[in-house]
Amino acid sequence: MELLEKVVGWLWGLPLIVTILGTGIYFTVATGFFQFLKFGHIWQQTFGKLLKRHEGEGTDGLLSPFEAVSTAIGGSVGVGNIGGVATAIAVGGPGAVFWMWIAALVGMVIKMAEVTLAVYYRSKDEVGNPYGGPTFYMEKGLGIEKHFKGWPILAFIFGAGIFSTFFITMQNYTVSEAVGNTFGIPLLAVSVAYIALVYLIISGGIPSLGKVAGRLVPFMTVFYVLAGLFIIIKDIANLPGAMAQIVTGAFTGTAAVGGFAGAAMARAIQMGMARSVYSNEAGWGTSPMIHSTARTDHPVRQGLWGAFEVFVDTIIVCTITSLVIVMTGAWTSGASGATLTLSAFEMEIGTPGRYLIAVSVFLFGLTTTTGWYAYYEILLRHLFRNNVSAKDNILKIYRWTYPVPGIIMVLLAVYGELPGATLWLFADLTSAIPTFINVLVILVLSPTFIHLVKDYRGRHLGDGDFDRNFKVFYEDDPAKRS
Incomplete structure (x- = not known):
């Protein structure tokens, strides 16, 4: 545990935090503060299109833009929003929430x-279906x-x-913990x-995922x-105090109180940043893989859905979880993970609240x-792109x-008595390495992104x-294909 904590602490220490924040700030400035000044346009082109889902669609793609973002939000709005956020507060104190927000605001433009x-x-593959993601833009953009x-x-x-998360997965364990403990199963x-x-x-492949997620x-x-x-x-009178705890804890740390052991400012930053990335996946390089299959007429138009995804995941859903935990005072109980969130909801709306969150955890985990x-399928498709039979x-x-590794994690937790906090450390470990590489790569490819944003602003x-x-798609430019 001590070694694991040190490794995770180093990975999520100053280098990665500076890389994420620095890249986010650079993109924010280079795009003219797009995610802030054009937020109305982002909202109109995403949430405002829910009833007009086919506007702005292209002809090539497995999924509609809405199905793609639903699958991506389903992949990101998951147990990280319930169990992960709770663990961040339980370990880093309320101040972790503030840094989670900061990471999300710059994460919107990173995503x-x-x-x-x-x-x-x-x-496009051998039958004309498009696939993309970090390994694709590494090959074409860098190579x-x-x-x-x-x-x-x-x-x-x-x-x-990314594939290490295939073996170290939190969804099955968190769902089993929440539902099992709530209903006595x-x-x-x-x-x-x-x-x-x-x-x-998953029996129907990626198109089936899009329909279910939608x-x-x-x-x-x-x-x-x-x-x-x-x-x-219901507890609106506690909101100012909760906000004060979040802001002051972000810059001063949080003293020990109740079952909370106390946390320094550095711990709040580390936990807030790590859980933000684990939750909204900005910079992780995961959801771009499903977005790449969308039918869209311009890459930036789908990029708007990426920014919207981070906003919904962290600024809305994670904030709801955070405020409930801090406002109720449940964060001082010494509990963590989904159990802490369950307790906070149960404190306010009784047993029905616990049942409600257990059902939410189940749905969130399933879509994640x-x-x-x-994501794994698209990585495999790229790896074996030159051998169709294989x-x-x-x-x-x-x-x-x-699905097999998920049940193995449950077996480890139940029969190996591996605590939930340790499982979340493994989750942090598996998210740090690909995030670091992906963020550096998109930073190197930033001229292409900035040019595409300029083209979108002028064209649309x-x-x-x-x-x-x-040509707004790489493959449509004969000079680049050759």
């Missing part, structure tokens, strides 16, 4: 950049355009970091039922937010697990083995000049 680049550099021969090494390390029984549903959803994600998000808002409004299925066989094996916002001959 916008990685989604935009993933869509721009995507490739072909910048002649960097070491791109396969970066792609391998990135892919290995053995954790293993919940886990088995959970993986049966996962098999059912129906389930809006419902589960609204369901959870309304429950949290009810508690916040099935959403991540797509690719098809690998994907068949992968589909049948995908009437804001500045643009080159009408510029």
Whole structure:
């Protein structure tokens, strides 16, 4: 545990925090504070399009823009919002919430950049379906355009970091913990039922994921937010005090109180940043893979959905969780993870509150697990892109083995008595390495992103000049293909 804590502390220490914040600030300035000054446009092009979902669609793609973002939000709005945020507060104090917000505000433009680049550099497979993501823009942006021969090494390390979450996954464990403890069901029984549903959803591949997510994600998000808002409004008198604790704790740390052991400012920053990335995945390089399959007429238009995704995930859903935990004082109980969130809701609306959160955890976990299925599949498709037969066989094996590691984590927790806090340390470990590589790569490719933003502003916002001959997709430019 001590060694693991030191490694995670180093990975999520000053280098990675500076990299994420620095890249986010650079993109913010370089795009003219796009996520702030054009927030109305982002909202109009995303939330405002929910009833007009086919506007701005292109002709190529597996999913509609809405299905893509629903799958991505399903992959990010998950147990990290309930169990992860609670753990951040339990370990780093209320001040961790402030740094979670900061990471999310710059994370909006980081996610916008990685989604935009993933869509721009995507490739079509042998049947004409587009796929993209960090390994694709490493190959084309770094390898072909910048002649960097070491791109396969970066792609391998990135892919290995992402695939490590295939074995160290939090969703099944958190769902089993929340549902099992709430309803008095053995954790293993919940886990088995959970993986049966996962098999059912992924059986139809990525198009099936998009359809399920498009129906389930809006419902589960609204369901959870309304429950949290009810508690916040009910205890509105506690809101100013909770906000004061969050802001002061961000810069001074939090003293020991109740079952809370105390945390320094550095711990608050580390936990807030780590949980923000784990929750909204900005910079992680994951959701750009599913966004790359969307039917869109411009890469930046899909990038807007990426910014919207971070806003919904952290600024809305994670904030709801955080305020309920801090306002109720449950964070001083010594509990952590989903158990802490369950306790906070139960304190305010009784047993129904605990049941409500248990159901939310189940839905959030299910959409996260099935959403991540797509990420691994796209990595495998890129790895075996030159051998169609091997690719098809690998994907068949992968589909049948995908849910297995989740139940192994439950077995470790139940029979190996591995505590939840340790599992979350493993989660931090697996998110840090690919995030570091991906953020550095999009920083190197920033001229392409900034040019695409300029083109989008001129082409679709009437804001500045643009080159009408510029091809907004890499594969549509014969000069680049050659």
